[in-house]
Amino acid sequence: MKLCVLGLGYIGLPTALLFAQRHKVIGVDVNKKIVEVLNSGEIPFDEPGLPELFNKVKDNFEAKTEVEDADVFLIAVPTPLDKSLKIADLKYVRTSAEMIYPYLKENNLVILESTVPPGTSERLVLPILKKGGLERFYFTHCPERAIPGNTIHEMINNDRIIGGIDEKSSEQTKTLYQSFVKGNLYLSNVRTAEFVKLMENTFRDINIALANEFAQMANENKINIWQAIEMANKHPRVNVLKPGPGVGGHCIAIDPWFLKVHSSTSKMISLAREINNSMPNYVLQIVEDLLEGISNPTITVLGVAYKGDVDDTRATPALKFIKLAENEGYKVKVHDPYVKEFEYEILNLDEAVKDSDCIVLITDHTPFKQINPEEISKLVRRRNIVDTRNLLDHERWKSEGFEIRILGNYFGSKF
Numbered sequence: 113m114k115l116c117v118l119g120l121g122y123i124g125l126p127t128a129l130l131f132a133q134r135h136k137v138i139g140v141d142v143n144k145k146i147v148e149v150l151n152s153g154e155i156p157f158d159e160p161g162l163p164e165l166f167n168k169v170k171d172n173f174e175a176k177t178e179v180e181d182a183d184v185f186l187i188a189v190p191t192p193l194d195k196s197l198k199i200a201d202l203k204y205v206r207t208s209a210e211m212i213y214p215y216l217k218e219n220n221l222v223i224l225e226s227t228v229p230p231g232t233s234e235r236l237v238l239p240i241l242k243k244g245g246l247e248r249f250y251f252t253h254c255p256e257r258a259i260p261g262n263t264i265h266e267m268i269n270n271d272r273i274i275g276g277i278d279e280k281s282s283e284q285t286k287t288l289y290q291s292f293v294k295g296n297l298y299l300s301n302v303r304t305a306e307f308v309k310l311m312e313n314t315f316r317d318i319n320i321a322l323a324n325e326f327a328q329m330a331n332e333n334k335i336n337i338w339q340a341i342e343m344a345n346k347h348p349r350v351n352v353l354k355p356g357p358g359v360g361g362h363c364i365a366i367d368p369w370f371l372k373v374h375s376s377t378s379k380m381i382s383l384a385r386e387i388n389n390s391m392p393n394y395v396l397q398i399v400e401d402l403l404e405g406i407s408n409p410t411i412t413v414l415g416v417a418y419k420g421d422v423d424d425t426r427a428t429p430a431l432k433f434i435k436l437a438e439n440e441g442y443k444v445k446v447h448d449p450y451v452k453e454f455e456y457e458i459l460n461l462d463e464a465v466k467d468s469d470c471i472v473l474i475t476d477h478t479p480f481k482q483i484n485p486e487e488i489s490k491l492v493r494r495r496n497i498v499d500t501r502n503l504l505d506h507e508r509w510k511s512e513g514f515e516i517r518i519l520g521n522y523f524g525s526k527f
Contacts (some may be wrong), residue, residue: 113136116182116215117209120146120175121254122362122424123225124188125155126162126263131186132169132370134291138182139175140211141477150175158423158450161264184288187212187237188225188256193366196243200229200370202236207375209240216241221250221284227309227363228253229370233302238277253302254289255309260361260422271295271372275305313367318362321384324391327355327520336521338502355520356428357500358391359475360418364410365427394435395500398517399470402496410443410493412468414453415475420501424451430474432457449479462491469494476501485512 114134117128120141128139143149149156151174155163159286166173179185189204212222222241224233233253241249258266272289274297276282282299289297300308323341330337341352359365368385372378403409416430417423425431434444434456446456447464453470465471465488473480485508489495495514499506506516 113183114181115141115184115186116179116212117188118179118186118211119185119189119204119226120150120156120160121188121190122157122260122263124186124257125150126159126165126258126267127186127188127225127256128379129162129165129169129173130267130292131262131288132172134273135172137169137173137197138180139173140177140179141175142177142207143175147175154465159263160261165264178507179215181215181217182220184221184223185212186223186225187217190362191226191228191366191370192362193369198369199373200232202228202232205232206236206240208524209237213244213246214240214422216244216246216249216250218246221252221281221288221290223285223304224251224253225256227255227262227367227370228306229373230303230306230310231374232306233277243401250276250284251302252276252281252285253305254285257306257309257312259419261419262425265514268292269294271298273298273300273305273308275300275302277302297334307371310367310371312392313363314371314384316353317364317368317388318380318384320356320359321387323353324387324394325399328394330520338518354502355431355518356391357395357433359388360426360428360430362426365418392429392436395433395472395498395519396436396473398498399437399442399472400440402470402498402515402517403494406469406494408441408443409469410445410467411437412464412471412492413444413446414448414471414473414480416446416448416456416458417451417477420476421478423452425451425454428475428487433472433474448475449477466491467493470496470498472498472500473503474500475505485509485514489513 115131115135115137118140120139131137131306146156187208189208192201194201257270274282274285286297327337344350344352368381372381417425418428437444445464447459447461453516489512498517500519502518
């Protein structure tokens with residue numbers, strides 16, 4: 113079969129390459145730079161295993177900026193959040209459907225992988241696809257289940273839900289995905305598939321918010337939240353997640369808004385978003401407590417990716433923290449061993465910590481564990497560090513004279 117995959121980002125490109133193991137695949141992206149990079153034999157972003165997969169299937173894959181005839185059209189474009197209105201911005205999904213319908217033929221299959229609010233397929237995508245007058249085609253929503261840093265493994269091994277407009281649409285999609293998916297494939301209808309994906313990420317957002325609230329309460333009660341969570345999770349039916357400086361990425365920080373947009377009964381979802389969005393403010397309070405009385409302070413942010421060991425900065429809580437710190441008069445320097453492009457200059461480690469009054473670890477990158485505190489102590493102006501991920505060897509840093517604050521761990525301060 114011939115597939116045309118629209119969107120060659122963190123989800124679309126791995127999906128296209130996995131299908132290219134068995135089928136001819138045309139990858140389409142409106143970003144000419146991405147297309148040029150791929151056609152030159154390179155990968156436009158870091159993801160473990162992706163270069164190897166690309167080299168394996170490149171004879172079956174070609175990147176283009178325009179759609180062409182195919183048996184299957186797959187939409188895997190971003191669905192960002194309109195931050196001012198807190199609703200889904202579906203312009204890329206709409207554009208993809210507009211690009212596809214002139215090429216749609218009898219018995220073609222269209223698959224929407226992009227995460228969308230319930231009802232989007234029926235109210236937006238299908239009416240556009242029918243504009244050419246074609247009635248007999250197949251359509252499903254098959255939302256992705258993968259995470260940067262482990263995308264290929266999860267795409268292959270995770271269970272998937274397939275929601276079709278009819279039974280034949282679902283069955284055809286199931287047969288297609290069985291070419292690489294080893295997990296179970298569950299069949300349902302379109303709107304249920306849309307809803308389930310949003311449920312999954314909203315569940316995680318709410319549980320992270322609970323962990324973050326526990327962390328703040330533990331500090332007030334002079335308790336080490338990390339030990340408390342470890343003990344609580346000994347219960348066979350309890351799994352408290354880890355607290356942190358906020359929630360980022362393209363899913364957990366965004367999808368809950370998609371779920372609540374058509375509902376008047378979403379108080380818990382709104383509260384969880386409020387708690388998680390406030391965590392950069394809470395981290396800044398910890399920093400301010402450490403640096404009280406210091407004039408013109410400089411702080412160093414370690415990590416601006418939204419999660420550890422990836423280069424993905426989408427919706428990263430680091431950005432809000434930096435902007436808040438700047439508004440308070442702090443000079444902020446940034447270091448991240450994975451991120452190449454960011455709104456702020458990415459410095460090497462020595463430059464980032466030189467003359468710093470406080471180091472703030474935001475992202476749990478593994479290389480940060482290897483930082484030598486003895487060497488850092490010679491570069492900073494003041495030996496302060498805030499570890500929002502409980503990542504570092506704190507005794508080692510203390511031995512070099514560093515004052516340490518760990519998110520959710522009581523240190524005798526008002527925080």
